[in-house]
Every structure is written in structure tokens, then in C-alpha cells.
Amino acid sequence: MKLISKRSLLAVAAVGTLAAALVGCGKKEAPPAPAPAASAPKAEPLKAAWVYVGPVGDAGWTFAHDLGRKAVEAEYGDKIKTTFVEKVPEGPDAERVIRDLAQQGNKIIFATSFGYMEPMLKVAKDFPDVKFEHATGYKTADNMRVYDARFYQDTYLAGMIAGKMTKTNTLGFVGSFPIPEVLRNINAFTLGAQAVNPKIKVKVVWVSTWFDPPKESEAAQTLINGGADVLLQNTDSTAVLQTADKAGKYAFGWDSDMSAFGGKAHLGSAIVDWSNYYKKSIKEVMDGSWKGNTVTRWGVAEGQNDLVKIPDVVPADVKAKVDEIKAAMKAGTFEVFTGPIKDSTGKERLAKGTAADDDWRGKIDFYVKGVEGKIPSGK
């Protein structure tokens, strides 16, 4: 036993010696310091950081955010210096990453997944001078605000196309987790399809992950086996689209333009373009007008959401109808969730003629009529 503990001490000593040597070398580098004062010819660039939950190459959610970040870089050139950390697990590790970014001098930090909400809130308390932006959450502070997109508008438009293109009147949806956002998307998809084809029904399969191509592929295959011939997803990879292509069915791209992956299956991509919002936020930090405690949701009207690359296999009259609704969304005269809306048990959830507000949309915990099955729950 003495043998081993001496060995451990030696190991520690070795690490210590190595460390000392490196500190010696490392000291040549200055630690990151705050911007030097006015004698510099131009102002120190604004440091902005992004925290990603997935890899930037996922062609989906994180990819879209990174495109936004790159747009900001292009717009502001050397007035800005951006950093990002990818694949940060949601949970206690996130707090460390966000805190380190704040300590490194970043003045605005964007956290791009729901699970970063509590960690970011904790760090925001300790860094009142740093601005924090959280995507898809709901808690805010004086130096923290929420931003979100209106994917349900995209899915409504996709639903319109799906309703017309389906031959089996069965549509499929690959769902990640039964949270309000995803349920909202499923319902909007159904409503959009019903608007052009009241006979459709929608089947949903839940994969309990945002990104797992083999699993998404299996889910897509299951939906196709069950008779669905047009698929939509709320997961982040191109697997669903590719599976649909293999099987000779249709599907949509999600989060980014996936037309290159879909072959003949691609009917459009429900995208999100964060660049306008990111540019606006940076501008507000630069001119001092940034305010916390708000929730900003941009959609089609602000150019943040869209359904793009609709191919010619979709008949012209359908395309025209989609454009019509898009224009109405842009003008603010069209609300996807307008009463009467009944849920799948027949209970009325929205009275006739009423247009839903963010509050109603944020609390969706039901399927609308036309969606098969029950929402998986523990109850």
C-alpha cells in the first residue's frame, strides 16, 4: 500500500513540474484583458458569443444559428468579434461555459436551447453588465431576454402543400419531445392541411431526441409503413427527408434549406433565419438601446420564418394559395390559430372567430382534431 501512495505523490509531482514549466511558457501570453482606453485608433470590437447545443454541421437547428452568427460577422466586420462553443450539454456544465464566456469579456451571449435557461439566469445575476439572450425560453431578467421564432407559421404553410399533395390522406410527423412548441407545430401543420383537404389525418411518432439520424430514419419508416405519404419533422437532421426519398414519398426540410438532400421527395423547407434578429440585437448593444425583460417572437412577417424552395411538382394553384397566406402573415392579417378549434377529444379550445395570442399558443398541451393518438404523458 505504501508503494502505491508514493506513486500517487510522484504522479502529482510530475504533473506539478509539467504545470510549472508550462506556466513559465504560458506567461508570455497576456491573459485576456478588457479593452484598452482611448489612445487606440479604433474602438475595441464588441465581443459576442454563442452557445450551441449541437454541432454546427448538423444542417439543422445549430447550423441555422451559426448562419445567423456569420451574417453578423459579415455585417459588422471588425467592429465585432464572435466566438461560439458547440455541443454544450444542457445542465450544470452550461453554467460553467456561459460564465467563462462572460468572464472572457463577451458583452452579449446567445444561448440557443431551452435547457440553458436556468444556467443562464444564474450567470446573469452575477454579470449585470453583460447582456444575455435565451432562445425559446420564458424566464427573463433586467439583463436577460427571450427570443423565439414562429415555426408554426412555416408548418401551417407546409400543411397546405401536404394536404394537396397527399394521395392517402395520411400525413406523418416525426416529433422530438411533446413540449408546447412541438405540439404547436403539429397542430398548425394539421390545420393548414385541413384548410385545403378536410379529409386528412396526421400520425405522430415521438423519438425523444432532437438529433439522432438513425432513430429519425426508423420513425420516418414507421410512419410510411402506416400509410403516411407526406412527412414533416421537428427533429434536426436530414434523415427523415432522405428516408422519404428512398421510399418514394414526400417530406419537408426543417430549420434550414434541405433541398439538396431530398431528391424528388422535397416539397419545401421550413426554415428559420436568425440573421435579422442577431443583427438587431448587436446594433442595440452598440447604440445602448438594448433592454431586457422582453420576449420577442419573430415569424414570417419579420422574415425570420419561411417555407422555401417549393418545387414545381407542387401545382401552381397551391403555390399561389401559399403565397397568398404568406402575404397575409406578413401584413399581420392572418393568424394560424383562429377559432373554432376543437381538440382531439372534441372539446372546444378556441371560440369561433377568436384569434389566438402568444399566451394561448404558449400553453398548447393538446392535439387538434385530425391528429391521431394521444400525447404521450406520464399520467
Next chain:
Amino acid sequence: MWRLEARPAPSRAMSYASPVVALVMTVVVAFVMFVALGADPVRGLQVFLIEPWNGPRALSELALKSTSLVLCALGLALCYRSNVWNIGAEGQFLMGGIAAGGLAMWFTMNKVGMSNWAFMPLAALAGMLGGAFWASITALLRDRFNASEILVSLMLVYVANHFLSYLVFGPWKDPMGFNFPQTVNFDMGMPRMLAAYRLHWGTVVALVLVVAVWLFMARTYRGYQLQVGGLAPAAARYAGFSARSALWSSMLLSGAFAGMAGAFEVAGPMGQLTPHASTGYGFTAIIVAFVGRLHPVGCVVASVLLSMFLIGGELAQSRIGLPSALTGIFQGVLLFSLLACDTLINYRIRRKVGA
């Protein structure tokens, strides 16, 4: 041609040198990789090896991560010494976290006021019970049905993970939480050593346990039995040491330790239960146990080392833009090098004489 020849007695020199050589080999590989990636290798090594120690907050984070690893690894070291291959520490960690989280949730929702100091022993107990329970399933199936503990404990990790999802998506979901999968934030947690940092007194508990296990293994008859049982099962049986009691005690203890680690993590830095409670500590702890040479003090050193790699990997991304995959590569290289060097403790290289 070279061949390996058994040494008459294990080499003391190599015992000392082996982990050092392994570390040096890993650093060399790291250096090469940084150069290949076009990054400044010295800065890279500095971020990986120095930055995680740089300043009181960094030390607090390092200690926090090491605490979870050391607790898990301690139990695993006991298991592996007894030749019980518990691969499912991650599942036991989760079940301990669920138990403590459930308790905290119940207290919070029923408005039972409690200080962090009062809660800590309860959390520890809940965690130990949860983890030990989960481990007992593996022990039972091995004891009664001879089912491989490697595979059963591993499958139970996946089951535990899905069970957590079921709870936070279903019965334990925060009713005020907009239908998001998480529990309420707990009103109580782990008592912090200093309010400003996340380090909590669970670390002291872990260190106390390290000493306790060391004494157990080095000084008690039971501990001796456990080790002999692992090294020479036939001799152990002859001497009357029960393989069955070794199985149960090592599994239950390692389950309890891993569960306690999970409880501290959920009650401490997390403060609620979410689907992300699974951080992989249970698997990293396997590496820690080996690098720590299955010795309690070794586990402490190894857990600090591996925490350093983990935190360093994060920093390497945000400070220098290096890919996150490097951490896994370095950990693997460290383990390989150690395993290879360890061979030289019991064997030496000789030139073959003759044909």
C-alpha cells in the same frame, strides 16, 4: 526480435514511472495534435493543463467535477478489485439523483422549509438508497441467475435514463413550467463552502469516504477478503471467503456511492431534475478507477486529472476554437498509454536469443 519476459517480482521503479510516462505520452500526442490543427501548441497545452486551475472559481469547478467522479470511481475500484465488473455506475448515479431530487421536490411542493445543512444528509441518504437499489438488481440477477453483471448493469443504464425521462415528462413535471420537461426548482440544495462559488460540502464527504475506503481496504479483514476474492477466486473459496458476499457488498457499496454522487449533483449545481441529469460521470469514472489503479488515493488524483481534461476541453473550444472531440481522444490515449506502461511492471522486454 523482442519478447516479453515475466519479471521475478513486480518492478517498483515501473510502478512509479508508469503513470508519469503515460501522462507524458498523452501530452506529446496532444502537442502533435495541436500542431496538426494549426493551433499554438503551447497555448493549447496551457488551456488544457493550466487554465482549469487558474483562480479560485476554476479550482471550485474542478473540485466540483472531481467530487462526482471520485465518488463513483471509489465504488467502482472496490468492485473491480473484487472482480465484479460493474459498468452501470451511470444508471446508479441517475437513480440516486432521482431519489434525492424526488425528496427535494416533495419538500418544495409541500412547502417544508429546510436549510441546506439539514438537507444534505437527507440527500446523501436518498442517493445512497436509490443507487444501491439499482445496483442490487444487477447483483440479484448475477447471484440467482448467473447473468453477466457487465451486460445487466449496462442495460439498466438505458432503463434508468428512460425512467428519468418518463418522470420529468410525466408525473414530476412542473405544473407551472409551461409543459416543459423539468421539475420545479428546489428550495433547498447543498450547503456551499463559499457563497460565491458552486463548491459544496459534499466534496468533504467524498474525501472522508476516500479515507474510509482506504482504511477498509488496507486495514480490515473484510477488505482483505474482498481483494483476495478478486485476485484468486479459487484460493478465496478455499479459505472460506464468500464470492457471493463479495458480489453483494461491492455492488451495493458502489451503487450507494454512485447514487450519492448523483444526489449531490442534482441537489447541488442542478437544483432541479431535467432529462439532462445524465452527464456521463458514471462512465468516465471507469477510466478514473483504472487510471487511479483501483486505489482510493489514486482515484482522487485521477479524477482531478480527468476533470482537468474535461474542463480544459471546454475551454479549448471557447478560448482557442479547438474541436470538442479532442477530450475523448486525449482520455483514450491516456488510458492506452497507462495500460501499456503497466505491463512493464510485471514484464520486461528482452531480446530473443537464438532462432
Next chain:
Amino acid sequence: MNEFALLIAATLSAGTPLALAGLGLLINEKVGVVNLGAEGMMLMAAVVGFAVGFHTGNPWLAFAAGAVAGALGAALFGLLVIWLNTNQYATGLAISLFGGGFSAFVGVAYVGKKLDIQQTYAVPGLSELPFVGPAVFQQHPMVYLTVLAAVVIAWFFGRTRTGLVLRSVGESPESAHGLGYRVRLMRMACVMAGGALCGVAGAYLSVVYAPLWVEGMVAGRGWIALALTVFATWRPVRLLLGAYLFGGVTMLQLQLQGMGVDVPAPIMSMLPYLATVAVLVLISQNPGWIRRNMPASMGKPFHPGA
């Protein structure tokens, strides 16, 4: 009815990577080596296979590349375990860890890329048959090759002289060594062959099944393949059936969801793993059965002249 046929088709496809990896591990275990690094080997092969498929557009080259990657990973494992006598379990785990990091690292350039490879297959004529056609005959050729592999491996170990010698190495390497057989070389050969099969399994995932590269896409299949070797009591054909069973349970869970069966999704996701445990328990209960079928030297190091 058609839905059932499609479920069978999906099961065959899902079970193939499990079967291939399982067969690879079986070959290892027949000579007494337990390789816990299947997950890492499959990941390395998946990324290499995808990269080659991406650059050449040829799926067979991709499979070959995957096999080579798996074999190389296994060779590293073999070197450490067979010649340096390191602990088999720890070394295997190290390979899993390293494979994960290495594949993520190399794969960064390939995330979000598309393969230009033919995706649909059908056996001419046979695929037109009602029910059996879509159920069985519209698979990628690798599915059929896997069945062939299982049969060939069973025949090899059961009926050929080399197979017998290898099995004896697995039962008692000391005796085999005493008889003059080069035990370590034979073990290495099997380890590398097993690694190659795991590699093909990994390449199948990224080139045919997904077909994409993403970090960690093997998602525990390597561990399930390990369980399959025990489940199958080291018989290749039984392993094949076990792989399909497991693949089937996974697909069934999704199918039940699609049919509107109201069981919480996480509970359903547990099914494949609980099924594995149940089967393990059933199989292991009979110690005689295990003793008769498990290679006796599994997991133990071999020292020639010790």
C-alpha cells in the same frame, strides 16, 4: 397486412448492423478474447466508411474502408491485450472512448454532407411476390450477405479443422500452445477479423441505414451486440435471430406509437433493453448451458511459457 410486411422489412434492416457486430464479437470470444471496444470500432468505421463513400460514391469501397478501420482499431486492441497482456475489459473500454473521440474529430468535416449512393434495392422478380416480396426482398445486398456470413461462420467453426483449432484455443490456450499452435497469432487474426466485421456494421449504419454521419451515431449498438453474443450462447445463427429480435422490438415500439397505443414513450423506449435483460437472465440461469457453450478462457490473458 402490408404494414406487417413493412415491419418485417424494417426489422431485417435494423437487425443487420447488430448481427454483423455481434458476429464480429463472437469470433473474438470463440478464441477467448472479450472486446468491449465494439462501440468505438463501429464509430471509427462509420466515419471512415462515410468519408470514403462520400469521396468515391462507391458503397462497396465504403464497406471495405469501414472493415479496414475496424480491423485497425481491433489490431491496436489486440496488440495491447495479446502481446502486452493488458486487462481486456479496460483496454476495450479505452478503445470505445478513443473511437468516440477520434470519429467525432475526423467526422467534423462530414456532418451535414450527403452521399451520392443508390438507396433502393430490389431482388428482380422475387420482390414482386405478394407480402414476401416487400417483406424480405427489397433490402440492401448487405442484409443478405449478413445472413450468409452467419451461416459461413457457423460452418467454419463447427465443421472445419481450422475452426476446431480456434475453438480449442478458446477453451484452453495453454494446451493449444503445448501442441505447437501459435496461439497469439491465431487470437490476433480472429480479433482483427472480428474488428473488420464490426467495421462493416459501422459502415452500414452511416452509408445505408441513416445514411449520414453524425457523432455518436452508433448509439449503444456495440453494447447490444455484446449482449447478443451471450444471448446466442455463441452460436452464429442464433445470434442472427437475436439481432432481428432486438431490431424488431425497437421498430415495434415506434410502430405501436404510430398505431396510437397509449403508453408513455419513455416506457416504450425501455422495452428493447428490458427485453435484453430478460433474455440474458433466461439464458444464464442454466450454468451448465453456459459452461458448455462459453469458451473457457474468455477474458483471461495468455502467457506463453508462463
